[in-house]
Amino acid sequence: xxxLTSPDPTSPVLAIDIGGTKLAAALVxxxxxxxxxxxxxxxxxxxxxxxxxxxxxxxxxDKLVADAGSPRLAGVGVGCGGPMTWPAAEVSPLxxxxxxxxxxxxxxxxxYAGLPVRIHNDxxxxxxxxxxxxxxxxxxxxxxxxxxxGVGGGLILDGRLVDGASGNAGHIGHVVVDxxxxxxxCGGRGCLEAVARGPGLVAWAQEQGWRPGRRDVTxxxxxxxxxxxxxxxxAAMRRAGRAIxxxxxxxxxxxxxEVAAIGGGLSQAGALLFDPLEEAFRTHARMEFARQxxxxxxxxxxxxxxxGAAALVFAADRYWSAD
Amino acid sequence: xxxLTSPDPTSPVLAIDIGGTKLAAALVxxxxxxxxxxxxxxxxxxxxxxxxxxxxxxxxxDKLVADAGSPRLAGVGVGCGGPMTWPAAEVSPLxxxxxxxxxxxxxxxxxYAGLPVRIHNDxxxxxxxxxxxxxxxxxxxxxxxxxxxGVGGGLILDGRLVDGASGNAGHIGHVVVDxxxxxxxCGGRGCLEAVARGPGLVAWAQEQGWRPGRRDVTxxxxxxxxxxxxxxxxAAMRRAGRAIxxxxxxxxxxxxxEVAAIGGGLSQAGALLFDPLEEAFRTHARMEFARQxxxxxxxxxxxxxxxGAAALVFAADRYWSAD
Numbered sequence: 001x002x003x004l005t006s007p008d009p010t011s012p013v014l015a016i017d018i019g020g021t022k023l024a025a026a027l028v029x030x031x032x033x034x035x036x037x038x039x040x041x042x043x044x045x046x047x048x049x050x051x052x053x054x055x056x057x058x059x060x061x062d063k064l065v066a067d068a069g070s071p072r073l074a075g076v077g078v079g080c081g082g083p084m085t086w087p088a089a090e091v092s093p094l095x096x097x098x099x100x101x102x103x104x105x106x107x108x109x110x111x112y113a114g115l116p117v118r119i120h121n122d123x124x125x126x127x128x129x130x131x132x133x134x135x136x137x138x139x140x141x142x143x144x145x146x147x148x149x150g151v152g153g154g155l156i157l158d159g160r161l162v163d164g165a166s167g168n169a170g171h172i173g174h175v176v177v178d179x180x181x182x183x184x185x186c187g188g189r190g191c192l193e194a195v196a197r198g199p200g201l202v203a204w205a206q207e208q209g210w211r212p213g214r215r216d217v218t219x220x221x222x223x224x225x226x227x228x229x230x231x232x233x234x235a236a237m238r239r240a241g242r243a244i245x246x247x248x249x250x251x252x253x254x255x256x257x258e259v260a261a262i263g264g265g266l267s268q269a270g271a272l273l274f275d276p277l278e279e280a281f282r283t284h285a286r287m288e289f290a291r292q293x294x295x296x297x298x299x300x301x302x303x304x305x306x307x308g309a310a311a312l313v314f315a316a317d318r319y320w321s322a323d
Numbered sequence: 324x325x326x327l328t329s330p331d332p333t334s335p336v337l338a339i340d341i342g343g344t345k346l347a348a349a350l351v352x353x354x355x356x357x358x359x360x361x362x363x364x365x366x367x368x369x370x371x372x373x374x375x376x377x378x379x380x381x382x383x384x385d386k387l388v389a390d391a392g393s394p395r396l397a398g399v400g401v402g403c404g405g406p407m408t409w410p411a412a413e414v415s416p417l418x419x420x421x422x423x424x425x426x427x428x429x430x431x432x433x434x435y436a437g438l439p440v441r442i443h444n445d446x447x448x449x450x451x452x453x454x455x456x457x458x459x460x461x462x463x464x465x466x467x468x469x470x471x472x473g474v475g476g477g478l479i480l481d482g483r484l485v486d487g488a489s490g491n492a493g494h495i496g497h498v499v500v501d502x503x504x505x506x507x508x509c510g511g512r513g514c515l516e517a518v519a520r521g522p523g524l525v526a527w528a529q530e531q532g533w534r535p536g537r538r539d540v541t542x543x544x545x546x547x548x549x550x551x552x553x554x555x556x557x558a559a560m561r562r563a564g565r566a567i568x569x570x571x572x573x574x575x576x577x578x579x580x581e582v583a584a585i586g587g588g589l590s591q592a593g594a595l596l597f598d599p600l601e602e603a604f605r606t607h608a609r610m611e612f613a614r615q616x617x618x619x620x621x622x623x624x625x626x627x628x629x630x631g632a633a634a635l636v637f638a639a640d641r642y643w644s645a646d
Contacts, residue, residue, distance in 0.1 A: 083611065141488045155577065157485045157492065158644060164480060164579020165464045168612040174576035176569050176607050179501060187609035188572070246499050249511070250573055253497035254478065256487020284499050286510035288406065289491040321481060 011074040013310035014061065014112070018042075018080040018104075019122060020095025020149075023057055025064050026303065027071070028310035032133035034303050038064045042096065053098045054107060075116035076108055077309035079125030082152075086167025087322035089119035095149075118312035118320050122146075122305050124170050126263060126298070127154025128161055128319050129308030134299035135261035143251050144298070145172055147244065148219065148264035151193040154308075157255055161319045173197070175247040192247040196240040198222070198266060205236040223269035237269045238276040245280025245295075252281075252290045263298030334397040336633040337384065337435070341365075341403040341427075342445060343418025343472075346380055348387050349626065350394070351633035355456040357626050361387045365419065376421045377430060398439035399431055400632035402448030405475075409490025410645035412442035418472075441635035441643050445469075445628050447493050449586060449621070450477025451484055451642050452631030457622035458584035466580050467621070468495055470567065471542065471587035474516040477631075480578055484642045496520070498570040518566040521545070521589060528559040546592035560592045561599040568603025568618075575604075575613045586621030 012027035012035055024039040043056050065071075081093030089105035108117045120128070127136075127144025136142035136156065145153040151173030155162040162169040173193035174186055181190030182200065194200060198219025205222055206212075210232040212221055226233035248260045266273060274297070281295055300307055312320050335350035335358055347362040366379050388394075404416035412428035431440045443451070450459075450467025459465030459479065468476040474496030478485045485492040496516035497509055504513030505523065517523060521542025528545055529535075533555040535544055549556035571583045589596060597620070604618055623630055635643050 139488075141492075157480065157487060158483070160481070162480050162485075162578065164612075165462075165581045165615070166579055166612045168610070169464075169480065169577070169579040171576040171579070171610060174610055174613070175573040176500070177502065179565075179569050179603075179607070184609070188607045190607075191576075242502075246502050250498040251577055253494040253514075254492070254574055254577065255485065256489055256492040256494070258488045280502075284502070284511045284513075286507070287491070287494060287497055289487075289489045290497070292488070 011072050013074050013313045014065065014076045015306040015309040016057070016061070016076070016078040017122060017125070017305045017309065018057070018078065018091075018093065018096070020081060020093065023060055024306060025060050026306045027064065027068050028307055030074070030314055032307050032310070034306060036064060036068045037303070037306075048098045050098050050102050053096070054102075058111070073112065073115055075118065075313035076112050077125075077312040078104065078108070078117070078119040079122035079305040079309045080104060080119055082121045082168075084119070084121065084167075086120070086163070087118075091119070116313055116316075118316075120167065120309070120312060121152065121154070121170070123152025124154035124161070125305040125308035125312070126152075127156065127170060127261075127308065128311050129300050129304035129306070130261045130263070130298050131156045132311040132315055132319070133307055134304060135296050136259045139258040141256060141258045143172065143248065143255070143257050143260045145244070145260065145262045146264040147196055147240070147262060147266040149198050151197055155255065156318075159318060161321070163321055172247055172251060175250055177243045177246045192243050195243040196266070201236045201240055201266075204239065205232050208232045208235065210236070218265065220265040220268060223266055223273070226269050226272045234272055237272040240266060241273045241276035242280040244273075245277040246284055248277075248293075248295060249281050249284035249290065252285050252293050253287060256289055257293050260293060260295045261298045262295070263301075263304060267297055334395050336397050336636045337388065337399045338629040338632040339380070339384070339399070339401040340445060340448070340628045340632065341380070341401065341414075341416065341419070343404060343416065346383055347629060348383050349629045350387065350391050351630055353397070353637055355630050355633070357629060359387060359391045360626070360629070361390075371421045373421050373425050376419070377425075381434070396435070396438055398441065398636035399435050400448075400635040401427065401431070401440070401442040402445035402628040402632045403427060403442055405444045407442070407444065407490075409443070409486070410441075414442070439636055439639075441639075443490065443632070443635060444475065444477070444493070446475025447477035447484070448628040448631035448635070450479065450493060450584075450631065451634050452623050452627035452629070453584045453586070453621050454479045455634040455638055455642070456630055457627060458619050459582045462581040464579060464581045466495065466571065466574055466578070466583045468567075468583065468585045469587040470519055470563070470585060470589040472521050474520055478578065479641075482641060484644070486644055495570055495574060498573055500566045500569045515566050515570040519563040519589070524559045524563055524589075527562065528555050531555045531558065533559070541588065543588040543591060546589055546596070549592050549595045557595055560595040563589060564596045564599030565603040567596075568600040569607055571600075571616075571618060572604050572607035572613065575608050575616050576610060579612055580616050583616060583618045584621045585618070586624075586627060590620055
C-alpha cells in the first residue's frame with residue numbers, strides 16, 4: 001500500500017534562491033545533487049509590484065517542475081535576501097524594492113499545500129549547503145561566509161545550524177574589525193561589511209587611483225584586475241583579506257570553529273585575497289584551539305544556496321529548528 | 324522498593340569552583356539554591372605538587388559533605404580555570420602551576436564512583452549559572468561574561484550551551500576589539516582581554532599617572548578609585564567599557580543574542596563601566612535585531628560558577644553534550 005502522506009524517499013526538494021540579481025530554482029535530490037536548474041533575471045522595472053514579481057517566480061517554478069516531469073516533491077526550501085521575519089518569512093530583501101514585508105512563506109504554503117515550506121536567509125542557506133555537502137562536510141563547527149555586494153554568513157555549531165533569537169545568527173558582516181573605521185550601511189562603524197563588501201572596496205580603490213574600463217564595476221572586476229597585477233586592486237584585496245581574517249579570528253575565539261568557508265564573488269581573487277586573509281587570521285587567532293581552524297574557499301559555487309535550501313527539508317534535524 | 328541507582332530527586336550536587344585564588348565548594352539543591360558553602364585559599368607554596376593540591380581539595384570536599392550530614396549526591400559539577408582538555412578535563416589552569424595536565428575528572432570519578440562528574444571552564448560555568456538561575460533565565464540566547472584578571476565567558480544559543488570543537492566556545496576575551504591595539508598574552512593583538520583585563524587596566528592607569536596607595540592592586544581597587552572620582556581611574560573604566568561594548572556588539576551580530584550578562588570584579592564599577600559600555604554597544608550594534616539586546620550586570624555574584632557547575636548535572640539536556 002502506498003502511503004500518500006509521506007513522499008517517496010527519492011523525491012526531490014524544490015529549492016529556490018531569491019536575490020536582487022536573479023531568481024534561481026532547482027530540483028535537488030536527497031543526496032544533494034542538483035538534478036535540474038533554471039534561473040531568470042530578477043525583474044527590476046520601477047513600477048513592478050509585489051504580485052508581478054511573485055508571478056515571475058511562479059512561472060519559473062512551474063516551468064522547472066513541468067520540464068522535470070512533475071515529480072512528487074519532498075518539500076520546498078528557499079534562501080532569500082534579508083531582512084525577513086523568521087520563521088514566518090515575511091521578506092523585505094534589501095535589493096528587491098517590490099517586496100517589502102511580502103508573505104513569501106504563506107504564498108508558497110498555499111501553492112504547495114501539504115508540503116513543508118522552509119525559508120531562511122540566503123547567506124545562511126549557503127553556509128548550510130557548504131556544511132551539508134561542501135567545504136564543511138563532516139565537521140561540527142563551521143562558519144560559512146559570502147563576500148559579495150554584502151558580507152553574510154551562517155553558523156553551524158555543535159553540529160546544528162544556529163538561528164539565534166530571531167533567525168539572524170551568522171551576521172559576520174557586522175562583526176567590528178576596526179572600531180574607528182568607515183561607516184557601515186547598518187548605521188555602525190568599522191563593520192567587516194563596511195570594509196570588505198564589493199562596492200566599498202571599489203570605492204576605496206577608485207579613491208586610490210584605480211580606473212576601471214567601464215561603469216558599474218563590482219568587486220568581481222576588481223578581483224580580476226588584481227589577478228592582472230594592478231597594484232591598487234591588489235591592495236584592495238589585501239585590505240579585504242585582512243578585515244575578513246580579523247573577523248574570522250574573532251568568530252573562532254567566540255565559537256571554537258573548525259572550518260571557515262568563504263564564497264562569493266570576491267573569493268575569485270584567490271591567493272590575492274586568501275594570503276593576506278590567512279596572515280591576518282594567524283596574527284589574531286593565537287589561542288591553541290583557534291590555531292586548528294582551517295580557512296578555505298567554499299566548495300559548491302553558485303548552487304551552494306540551493307543545496308542548502310534543500311537541506312532545510314532533507315536534514316531538518318540539523319538545519320531547521322522552527323515549525 | 325528503593326532504586327539505589329537513581330538519586331533521590333532532592334539530592335544535591337556537589338559543586339566545585341577551582342581558581343588561582345580560591346577553591347570553593349557547595350552543595351547545590353535541584354532548584355539552584357546553595358545549601359552549604361565553604362572555601363579555602365588556593366595553596367600556592369612554590370614546592371607544592373599536584374597531589375598536595377589534590378589533598379587540599381579532598382579535605383575541603385570531605386568537610387563540606389560531612390558537615391551537611393553526608394547526603395546522597397546527584398553528581399559532581401566543577402568549574403575550573405582553563406585551559407583543559409574537554410570533556411576529559413585534564414586541567415592546566417593558568418594560575419595554578421601545580422596542576423599541569425592534572426587528570427581532575429578521572430580523580431573525581433574514582434572518588435565518587437557511580438556518580439556523573441562533569442567539568443567545564445570556570446567562565447563557562449558562570450555563564451551557565453546566569454542562564455539557568457540568573458540574569459539570562461528564560462532566554463534562549465545569552466552571552467555570560469566574567470571581567471576580572473582575565474576576560475572569559477560562555478555562550479548559550481538556541482537554548483543550549485555551545486561547546487564548539489574543543490569545549491572552548493565562549494572565549495569572548497579574545498574577540499578583537501582593536502586590531503592595532505596592545506599585545507595580548509595569547510600572542511595576538513588587540514583582544515578584548517588585552518585591553519580590559521584588570522592587570523592591563525591597572526598598568527594603563529599607572530602609565531597615565533594613577534598612583535594607588537599600595538602594591539598588588541587589581542581592577543577592583545581601580546574600580547573603587549573610579550567610584551571615588553579619580554579621573555584616571557574613571558578613564559580606565561571608560562576604556563574597558565568601550566572595549567567590552569564593541570566585543571558584545573560583534574558577538575551580538577554573529578550570534579543574535581538576547582542578553583549579555585557581565586560579572587567579575589570590574590563590574591563592581593557600576594555605571595562608570597556600564598555607561599561607556601552601553602554607549603559603545605549602541606554605536607556598533609545597529610542592525611535591528613541587535614538593538615533588542617539587553618546588556619546587564621550578572622545577577623548571581625560569587626556563587627554563579629558553583630550554581631552553573633551544578634547545572635551541568637541538573638540540566639544536562641541544556642548544558643552537557645558530552646559523555
